[in-house]
Amino acid sequence: MPIPIKVAADSPEPMYHQIEVQLRGLIVSGQLAEGTLLPSIREMATDLNCSVITIRRVYQDLENEGLLRTRQGTGTFVAAVSVQDRQGYRTEAVKEAVQAAFETAKRVQFTREEMQQLLDETIEEWYPAAANPEKEDL
Amino acid sequence: MPIPIKVAADSPEPMYHQIEVQLRGLIVSGQLAEGTLLPSIREMATDLNCSVITIRRVYQDLENEGLLRTRQGTGTFVAAVSVQDRQGYRTEAVKEAVQAAFETAKRVQFTREEMQQLLDETIEEWYPAAANPEKEDL
Amino acid sequence: MPIPIKVAADSPEPMYHQIEVQLRGLIVSGQLAEGTLLPSIREMATDLNCSVITIRRVYQDLENEGLLRTRQGTGTFVAAVSVQDRQGYRTEAVKEAVQAAFETAKRVQFTREEMQQLLDETIEEWYPAAANPEKEDL
Amino acid sequence: MPIPIKVAADSPEPMYHQIEVQLRGLIVSGQLAEGTLLPSIREMATDLNCSVITIRRVYQDLENEGLLRTRQGTGTFVAAVSVQDRQGYRTEAVKEAVQAAFETAKRVQFTREEMQQLLDETIEEWYPAAANPEKEDL
DNA sequence: GTGGTCTAGACCACC
């Protein structure tokens, strides 16, 4: 599995955006190392079952962000990103999503207890059971 | 301040959606009680500085969801919603946002510890530590 | 003449780039004031005799630069740009071109005198005769 | 240092073009005298860390312009160029670049004064003030 | 082979 990216063609979220988010994640988390040659736009388009235009847009957007570097006739590479920037990207994305969740919670007047419980449950679900699954709320 | 809703005209999020989310929150959290008469479409449009078409769409969408009821010539009211539905709405929205946050975290390979710490910080920020956790519902 | 932009279809320079450069110039020089509504992408495409895709790209690139602001269903506007940024854009573009000219001159070993004379001639050509066209070289 | 040419692999400008411009400059300015034997394609490619195809193209383009001559099995030489042509090449390139700079200046509505000052500064920077302007030709 | 540009046309979302 060359590039582990999945797109939901029926999602309201634009394909190009789904791909960008995932590719960005692979890069800033270091799963795609600096200098890695990405699949050609045509290859990627075939893999993900979409138009080359869509992939081109993805690559170009990420190049504009400084995460990719592309050379005509050669291919598209993962750019050199400072460790600092890399960390920035990583945490920024997660923080944003977490803030959004709390906004929603406040909007429907979730109490601290309700939110705490929901988060505890969810973290257990996504990062299953440490050896000693101690509750550390309050 | 009749209806506490704010729209950001320069946000990429469509106006109608910003308004819907907030209005839905006011209803399912009980801040707008059943039977409450909402401002007329024109009034609302003026208040929020947007087109009547936009408000019309909001009212209609929420009516389709069963949260509003329109009486010809009289106005638009908050519909009767079962306590059960109310709770469903509330938690569903928050759960969705929380799931999204965890997806993002996984994508950039946040560890359980990183996520736990971020959540702890954020809950402290949004629900400032009360020495003895009091319910602030309703 | 709504928007004074010209494209040379036979130039090796991509159309989208020709348009971007000119539109950017109109904005940063203040000829298109902040808040101005630009022609719709379809209108512009017809005017300039190119595809809507090409115009869309132009508008989007300039939006990414912060020079335009677009709202779906409404149109594309000249964004608020700080006077500072505006000046930055203006001089940067010219400086770049001037530097390029001097690089070329150095490359073919133009002497200072040759260059000085060429510049004097050219400035006279582009900014014709002040009342007392005094030579101020040396 | 056999041939003083530098290529920026990460520049948007195609390698072949970077090389052509510099090589052309070396020839028309007389830094590479008529009859000089250029490095072989393979050697040049190794030196500049690029493909032989790229160098092949460069040599061929310049041969088409009449600046180089290739002798089967012998190598590539700097061709005989009339003094007149030489001068033509030299000034043409610089004039073009200068025109481009003025176009940019006009586009952002630089005043004559702004342009004059920028040029004065830049010439001072590239041709640092000699008390008595000496020719540094050849 | 690679990426870069452009077309014509379609469908959707928004106002």
Place this chain on the structure above:
DNA sequence: GTGGTCTAGACCACG
């Protein structure tokens, strides 16, 4: 009406 996305396919430039 507006902009936003996507397609299928073409042609060019680069290595």
